[in-house]
Amino acid sequence: MSLPTYEDTVKGPNKLTLVAPYFDRVSLLAASRVCKEWHSIFIAELWNDPIKMTAQTRTPFAKTHLFFTRLNTFPEDRRNSVLTLDFRPLKSLERRFLQDLARHNQVITPTYIMRFISLFDNLRFLIMDNMGRNDYAIPPSDETRQPDENSKLLLLSFASIPPLDYNLFISTPILYNIMYLDLSYTFNTQAWKSLLSFHALDNLRILKLRGLRLTDQSLPFDSLRTWLRLWSLDLRDNSLTDQTIDFLLKECFAPTTPPTSTIAVDSDESLYEEPPIYHHRDEPDPSDPSYNAEIPLRPDATDSFISYMKRYANLTASSSIILAERDPIRKSTGLTHLYISSNSFTSKGIRKLLSSTNRLQVLDVGTVSANRRSDYYLPNTTPFAQPNTAPLLDRRAGARIEHLRIHHSLITCIPTIVQGHVDLRYTPQHLHKAEKFGDLELQSAAFSPLNNYRLTSLTLTDIPLKSTGPTINRLITFIRACARQEAILLSASTSGPRKTRHSPRLLPGLRKLRLEFLHARSDCEDTGPSVSGDQDADEFQAQSQGDFSFFADEKVTSPIGSSRRSSIFSTKSSIAEVVETRDVCEELKIFRQRETPRWSGRLELVVPSRR
Numbered sequence: 326m327s328l329p330t331y332e333d334t335v336k337g338p339n340k341l342t343l344v345a346p347y348f349d350r351v352s353l354l355a356a357s358r359v360c361k362e363w364h365s366i367f368i369a370e371l372w373n374d375p376i377k378m379t380a381q382t383r384t385p386f387a388k389t390h391l392f393f394t395r396l397n398t399f400p401e402d403r404r405n406s407v408l409t410l411d412f413r414p415l416k417s418l419e420r421r422f423l424q425d426l427a428r429h430n431q432v433i434t435p436t437y438i439m440r441f442i443s444l445f446d447n448l449r450f451l452i453m454d455n456m457g458r459n460d461y462a463i464p465p466s467d468e469t470r471q472p473d474e475n476s477k478l479l480l481l482s483f484a485s486i487p488p489l490d491y492n493l494f495i496s497t498p499i500l501y502n503i504m505y506l507d508l509s510y511t512f513n514t515q516a517w518k519s520l521l522s523f524h525a526l527d528n529l530r531i532l533k534l535r536g537l538r539l540t541d542q543s544l545p546f547d548s549l550r551t552w553l554r555l556w557s558l559d560l561r562d563n564s565l566t567d568q569t570i571d572f573l574l575k576e577c578f579a580p581t582t583p584p585t586s587t588i589a590v591d592s593d594e595s596l597y598e599e600p601p602i603y604h605h606r607d608e609p610d611p612s613d614p615s616y617n618a619e620i621p622l623r624p625d626a627t628d629s630f631i632s633y634m635k636r637y638a639n640l641t642a643s644s645s646i647i648l649a650e651r652d653p654i655r656k657s658t659g660l661t662h663l664y665i666s667s668n669s670f671t672s673k674g675i676r677k678l679l680s681s682t683n684r685l686q687v688l689d690v691g692t693v694s695a696n697r698r699s700d701y702y703l704p705n706t707t708p709f710a711q712p713n714t715a716p717l718l719d720r721r722a723g724a725r726i727e728h729l730r731i732h733h734s735l736i737t738c739i740p741t742i743v744q745g746h747v748d749l750r751y752t753p754q755h756l757h758k759a760e761k762f763g764d765l766e767l768q769s770a771a772f773s774p775l776n777n778y779r780l781t782s783l784t785l786t787d788i789p790l791k792s793t794g795p796t797i798n799r800l801i802t803f804i805r806a807c808a809r810q811e812a813i814l815l816s817a818s819t820s821g822p823r824k825t826r827h828s829p830r831l832l833p834g835l836r837k838l839r840l841e842f843l844h845a846r847s848d849c850e851d852t853g854p855s856v857s858g859d860q861d862a863d864e865f866q867a868q869s870q871g872d873f874s875f876f877a878d879e880k881v882t883s884p885i886g887s888s889r890r891s892s893i894f895s896t897k898s899s900i901a902e903v904v905e906t907r908d909v910c911e912e913l914k915i916f917r918q919r920e921t922p923r924w925s926g927r928l929e930l931v932v933p934s935r936r
Contacts, residue, residue, distance in 0.1 A: 326806045345370040350381045356765050365528065367713035372406035380414035385422060389415060390429040395472055408640055409450040409631065410438075435486065439493045448478055449640055450631050451499075454507075455485040479647075481635060482507040482627055484533070491554070497562050502528045502652070505630055509559070526551070530654060531625050533559040535664075548574050557625035557662035561689070565665070567674030578682045579659035582723055593776040595720055595780055596817050597832040601693040620653050621829070622686055624725055625662050655731070659684055666691025666730065666786075672711050679714065683723035689730040692741065692787045701762050706755065709787065710740035715772035726780060733785035733840075735772045741787045741843065750846040751789060753906065760795045774810045778832040784839040788930065791845060791906035800840070807926035810834045839929040842910070 343369055348356065357367040371378060377848045379388040394431065396404065415433060419426055431437045433456050441450065478499045483489055488512045500506070506529060524549055532555060534545070539560065555577060560569070633654070634640065638647040648655050661684055672695045677686075692709045695701055701708035711732045718724045718735075734740055740762055742755040751759070774780065791797060814834050887930065910930050 341366045369406050370747060372403055374409040375407060376410055377414055380418060383685060385415055385418050386425045386432055389432045397445055404445055405447045407445045407448060409537050410448065411452040411474060412456060413454055435489060435493060436898055442499060450480040451478060452482045452627060454482055475531055476502050478503055480505040480630060483511060484509040500526065504528050505531040507533040509533050518850040531557040536562040537560050538698045539563040539565060541566055542845055553579050553657040553659040556658050556660060559664040560661055561664050562593055562667045564666040568675045570678050571670050573660065574681050576578050577660045579684055580685050587807045596832055598832055615693055620656060620658055620661065623653050657707040661685060662687040664689040675711060676717065679717040683725055685711060685726050687728040688726055691730060692732045695740060703742060706742050706744055708740040708742050710734035714768060718772055718777055719778045720779060724777060728782040729780060730784035730786065733788045736803045737796055738771050739796055750844055752846050756789050756791060757793060760793055774835045778834050780812065780835055782834050783835060784841060787843040788909065790842050790909055792909050793906055796908060797909055797912045800913060804924055806834050808922050809924060811924055812922065819863055835926060837927045839930045839931060844933065849873050
């Protein structure tokens with residue numbers, strides 16, 4: 326990308342180009358008729374995303390159909406002004422314009438749209454999410470073309486299209502320079518594998534493969550071996566196990582940077598991004614593990630990625646290289662954004678991931694199962710927790726995570742105990758026993774925001790809506806620690822020598838805490854329907870679910886390492902034990918109203934609707 330001229334630097338950006346994206350279709354048309362200068366600016370914005378403009382008309386689907394049918398008649402410079410084809414605004418109007426949609430329903434089918442893609446020479450962003458319609462009247466092309474080095478498409482998003490025909494992309498060369506590819510919730514078929522193997526995807530930086538029913542064997546290994554160019558990977562809602570973590574650690578992560586173990590938690594050095602260290606500095610070596618370690622948080626969502634590229638990239642350049650060489654998005658850093666929740670991972674696999682790399686900036690692991698026999702032993706139940714993980718997130722361990730989504734046991738040390746999968750919810754009896762497990766955990770095992778000032782956003786999953794007290798107390802303790810962290814950072818920013826541009830950057834601390842709650846099972850879900858119709862037989866069947874011994878007076882031996890925990894629960898305790906519980910959300914609201922000093926960060930309480 327060429328440097329700006331002296332005149333451009335002195336004048337600065339044209340103010341009209343800054344306000345043009347905020348105009349609607351009518352305002353852009355009116356402004357383009359003022360003068361030649363305004364015409365060149367506002368007409369380019371009008372053609373930048375034509376689907377967005379047709380969606381603002383009274384007959385959006387008819388206007389979109391008319392746009393494509395007359396595409397060959399438009400001047401070439403007008404077609405070259407099209408940078409984005411985003412069909413999401415059109416998709417959102419289906420229920421409002423049913424008659425218009427019935428007449429021109431082919432305009433929201435992938436097969437129809439792909440026929441015209443080759444007419445847009447400068448197309449950079451193509452978004453066709455949730456366009457799940459089959460177009461049987463238009464057969465796909467059988468012609469297969471080799472990848473085109475001059476293809477300029479940077480973003481391709483076809484999420485939530487189950488009947489998507491991957492042959493549409495195998496027969497087109499548009500994926501050669503793709504940087505952002507989203508194929509979430511589409512079919513995982515042989516054509517899908519052919520798509521990823523046919524294209525080299527040498528420029529790929531962001532890959533989203535969510536909800537494809539992937540297993541450890543069906544993972545697209547070739548696409549993930551990108552020589553550390555891929556830095557964002559979304560594998561949520563699949564069937565992956567800890568074996569996938571081993572592969573990712575081997576192929577997708579850069580070497581671990583040396584931990585800053587010399588930084589004391591109570592010292593001011595822990596408050597800054599890079600504390601000043603005086604030593605002889607040579608030229609950076611790409612083979613050094615610390616090379617490319619200091620990377621700002623990069624956008625990996627559709628809208629934020631497009632906004633970033635429009636701001637920093639030269640989208641009108643004829644070359645495929647539109648970003649500066651030192652731009653963070655282009656740097657080969659290995660994975661820094663990883664989303665792997667709603668799979669079959671275990672707490673052991675997550676601990677291995679965190680202990681093997683400190684390159685991650687964004688991590689979403691959600692709720693994972695714990696080792697039932699060594700961590701939380703309770704017969705015929707499944708524990709979900711993330712124990713013994715807080716030390717791995719300490720600043721002294723070199724953790725660089727800024728956004729984290731993980732099970733609430735990270736700070737409460739209380740597991741979620743259910744019968745089966747966590748979606749089946751917990752019972753009041755399991756809640757009481759889970760919080761007894763939490764009493765055994767040392768408070769030092771809980772994560773504290775005072776140990777890591779780099780973390781800015783924390784999401785805790787599957788918090789029970791009811792609690793006998795421990796869950797509420799530990800959440801309140803954590804929020805108070807956030808207020809203390811904020812006070813320390815405020816004192817550091819106002820005291821000391823005058824700050825200059827050469828001063829180390831003060832870390833922001835935790836600014837967002839999101840709590841995702843889990844409903845308890847209702848009474849009918851707890852008992853379930855009677856199998857025999859006999860109450861005595863149902864009680865005998867319920868008792869037979871526990872440990873069994875032929876000798877009435879002999880106690881059943883628990884597995885090794887669980888005797889201390891299982892001794893809490895008396896064998897004479899009733900299944901129908903009633904424990905008084907309190908509403909966690911209400912208690913937190915009351916605390917926030919009376920909190921002194923008050924943490925100014927954002928606290929979100931997410932309560933799902935009952936199904």
